[in-house]
Amino acid sequence: MKIGKTLITTEQIDEKLEEMGRTITEDYRGKDLLMVGILKGAFIVMADLARHVDLPVEFDFMAVSSYGAATKTSGVVRILKDLDQEIAGRHVLIVEDIIDSGLTLHYLIRNLSVRQPASLELAALLIKDEIDRPQLEVKYEGFHIPPEFVIGYGLDYAGKYRNLPYVAIMEEEG
């Protein structure tokens, strides 16, 4: 496997995150916002998006099991690291790198709703099109992409390529 065609450039991502950050700033003005990043993939999106949010935001992280080294989801979601804090009465915004099968977020939303946050919304940089998934309302979305395996900007293949500053398609060699 190797780095294939660039799908979304650094400039396009910067511009989109700035726009998303501006909307989030307007929507949460006067509210106590807690941004929750889903590790590991969301760490880069979270860091860059958060710097475009002009509010006194708090942060927390969750880690869930996903792909391992394969490129297809197992459908099984396991919490490896839970939130450090209670979210009852808080305005929670979940930040994800990509929505593929949607199983991770579907599970997380059910899991976090039970804790009775004041609000619970989703932000995702990438959404794969043409995928059958449980209904998910993504309030802040970046780009719709074709159903290909992509890397970069937090997204990995077998643990690598997360630090690519753009999103590229993973390509078979030969």
Ligand code: IMP
């Ligand atoms: P889900 O299938 O929507 O539950 O996605 C679960 C997780 O799989 C995402 O948060 C990503 O970390 C990972 N993932 C999904 N699609 C890709 C991809 O194209 N490249 C790299 N990781 C991916």
Ligand code: MG
């Ligand atoms: Mg992830």
